[in-house]
Amino acid sequence: MKRLLSMLGVTALLFCLAAIAYAQGQARGAAKLELKGQTVSVDYGQPALNGRTVQQLIGQLKPGDVWRLGSNKSTTFSTGTDLVFGDVTVPKGEYSLWARKEADGGWKLVFNKQHGQWGTQHDAAQDLAAAPLTETKASKSAEQVTISLEKAGDGGTITIQWGDMLLSANFAAK
Numbered sequence: 001m002k003r004l005l006s007m008l009g010v011t012a013l014l015f016c017l018a019a020i021a022y023a024q025g026q027a028r029g030a031a032k033l034e035l036k037g038q039t040v041s042v043d044y045g046q047p048a049l050n051g052r053t054v055q056q057l058i059g060q061l062k063p064g065d066v067w068r069l070g071s072n073k074s075t076t077f078s079t080g081t082d083l084v085f086g087d088v089t090v091p092k093g094e095y096s097l098w099a100r101k102e103a104d105g106g107w108k109l110v111f112n113k114q115h116g117q118w119g120t121q122h123d124a125a126q127d128l129a130a131a132p133l134t135e136t137k138a139s140k141s142a143e144q145v146t147i148s149l150e151k152a153g154d155g156g157t158i159t160i161q162w163g164d165m166l167l168s169a170n171f172a173a174k
Contacts, residue, residue: 029070033149033156035173038080040156042097045071045119046144054163063103066110068119069160070145076115082174083155085109085131089174098122099160099167100130107133109158109169133160133167 027046032039047070049057058067069075074096083090090111098110108130114123142161150157155172 029147031147031149033151035156036081040079040149042075042077042147042149044069044075044145044147045073047071048144049163054165061101063101066098066100066122069097069099070119072119074115074117074119077111083171084174085169085171088129088131090129095128099133107135107167109133131169133169136166138164138166
């Protein structure tokens with residue numbers, strides 16, 4: 001009887017672990033860049049359009065609303081050195097990353113001190129900084145959210161693409 005109960009317990013545990021893995025089954029993406037001997041990286045979920053448009057999925061956001069820049073666990077941005085985005089300084093550390101819709105229709109890249117939480121749990125009181133993003137149209141559509149970090153001069157560029165929407169911001173190591 002003890003053996004049967006033990007086997008049932010192990011089976012239940014395996015079922016729970018499989019359910020968690022299935023629930024978080026969407027692909028995760030990562031990007032990394034070295035600046036001044038330090039690593040800048042981003043880890044994010046990659047939701048897919050699945051026949052929908054970006055306008056249908058995030059086009060209804062109102063000024064002040066945030067997009068979690070991915071799916072499942074919040075998008076994590078890590079930097080081993082202080083970074084400067086225009087006139088905004090982001091100290092070295094680990095943050096969750098969001099895009100906030102602005103009143104003028106533009107976007108800002110938001111660095112939040114809280115990270116590791118579920119991607120829909122944004123606490124604006126934990127926002128550290130917000131840097132302007134430039135929006136352009138991509139020449140080729142991306143089915144899944146893609147975030148890249150590219151070297152540019154003594155700094156870099158972060159680019160977020162989904163569908164034909166491209167959001168980007170330049171930064172430099174401080």
